[in-house]
Amino acid sequence: MTVAKLDFFGTDGIRGIANRFPVTPQVALTLGRAAAHVLAGTSDRQPKVVVGGDARMSSNVLKMAAAAGFSGAGANVLVYPTLTTPALAQELLLQGVDCGLMVTASHNPPEYNGFKLFNARAQKLSTEEELLIENRLKALLEQAAHDDWESSIGKIEMQSDCHAYCEWLCRSLAGHDFGGMRCVFDCANGGACFVAPQVVSRLDLDAVWIGNHPDGNNTGVGCGALHPEALGEAVRSHRAAIGFAFDGDADRLVVVDEEGIALPGDLLIAGLALMLREEGKLVENGVVLTIMSNLGVVNYLREEGMQVTLTDVGDKHVAEAMRANQWSLGGEESGHVILGDYAPGGDGLLVALHLLRGLQRTGLSLRELRERIPLYPRRLCSVTVTEKRPLEECPHIQGAKHAMDETMAGKGRIVVRYSGTEPKLRVLVEAQTSELVEKSLERMLQAIEKDLTLCR
Structure with missing residues (x-):
């Protein structure tokens, strides 16, 4: 089957440097109109959507x-103040609307931004849905200067908070008593600053907050999920039991133990x-991971009698596999974790609080996890490229990979793939010995x- 090439949509929506095509107000306006046609245009009633950033x-x-753009296409719009992607997705479900759009560049630097779209089930779009929207977006952009819009205009309502999401998340914990445990939360100077404290x-938590002074230009700068060293230092200095770091839109989570050591995402999953299985909540003992997940974890889970399915990189693919198998847990090494019994996508705050609840209920410790589950040595390297030449057209890369696969x-x-959000080629090498990892990476x-021209 031939997979259609998408020009705008990448691994996780549309992304780039703000005010440079395609992340411009003009594209945002037209994307709202296109999404209204494709995602909200099939209802007999006037469409309703949620928008946040x-x-x-x-x-x-x-x-x-x-x-x-949504309003001009006839849809009623609920516009939220600064929030997280999981909060917007849950508000979508709780409000019973037709689709949602989140403005965020997730973990990327503050000069970046982008658009994440959700259907009426708060799921990220399928490739088919993305293609429909992209084709409509291209057509509308071409005719924008002389085009008449729809005859009806939707109402725009400004929301004051995401109260429904906060209430829902607290209810999901079923009244668990955390006993005043001291925890550090790193909000990455992002959307979590406006949501996590409300929850x-x-x-009953003794919370310490860092990365909670956003100025619009410091999202993820020296803090958050990509810089867990700041969280580790805060955990040690405040003598906290655990620490949690989010990315810019808080759909990703990094966990630090009481020693200030960051737990790899695969160990978190x-x-x-283990906790869900002990509570009888791990459906069919199944877990969805990705091709980037550590083989040590994959092998350990299978030896424990669990089923493990590996998908392509991207929480969208993890979610699709979870739905296909009707499983309740999946995630990525990067910290995107989906608790399917509660939410259709990754939610860093939800996972943090349910992890804490599970640790207290089962008596399991993060240190025990590190000691119990052997990780294969690995190196992840990224190189910036001037052009994303199709890898199948790169003979030296293909030859080296084939030889290493046999060895x-x-x-x-070894996994070689382009980033879906940046002009980078990523290389993951994993083996039983560090010597083999280094030789293979070199x-x-x-x-x-x-094969490729690199940016020096």
Whole structure:
């Protein structure tokens, strides 16, 4: 089957540097109109959508442009103040609307921004849905200067908070008593700054906050999920039991133990699998991981009698596999974790609080997880490229990968893939010994330099 090539949509929506095509107010306006036609245009009633954004300086103008596009296409729009992607997705479900649009660049630097779209089930779009919207977006952009819009205009309502999401998340904990445990929360100067305190203040937790002073230009700068060293230092200095770091829109989570050591995302998922199984909530003992997940974790879970399915990179693919199998747990090494019994997508705050609840109920510790589950040595390397030449057209890369696949059969693996959000080629090498990892990575980097032009 031939997969259609998408020009605008990447691994997780549309993304780029704000105010540069395609992340411009004009595209936001037109995207709202296109999405209204495709996602909200099949209802007999007047369509209704939700729109939100993270804490970046560019999010408000892009958010309001998208809202205007939806409204101009005849949809009623609920516009939220700064919030997280999981909060918007849950508000979508609780409000019973037709679709949602979140303005965010997630973990990318503050000068970036982008658009994440959700259908009426708060699921990220399928490739088919993305293609329909992209084709409509292209057509509308071409005719924008002389085009008459729809005859009806929808109402835009400004929301004051995401109260429904906060109430829902607290209810999901079933009144669990956290006993005043001291925890550190790193909000990455992002959307979590405006949501997490509303939830945590209702729980019996002694919370310490860092990365909670957003100015529009510091999202993820020296803090958050990509910089867990700041969280580790805060956990040690405040003598906290655990720490949680989010990314810019809080759909990703990094956990730090009481020693200030960050737990790899795969170990987080394995720990959740053990806890859910003990509580009888791991459906069919099944877990969805990705091709980037550590083989040590994959092998451990299978030895524990669990079923493990591996998907392509992207929480969208994880969610699709979870739905296909009707399983309740899945995630990525990067920290995107989906608790399917509660939400259709990743939610860093939800996962953090349910992990904490599970640790207290089962007596399991993060240190025990680290000691119990052996991880294969690995190296993840990224190189910036001037052009994303199709990898199947790169003979040296293909030759090196084929040779290494044969050498490491059963003892490791190598994954070479382009980033879906940045002009980068990512290389993951994993093997039973560090020596084999280093030799394999060096060989692949030499092959890459022969096939691709790198930015120095």
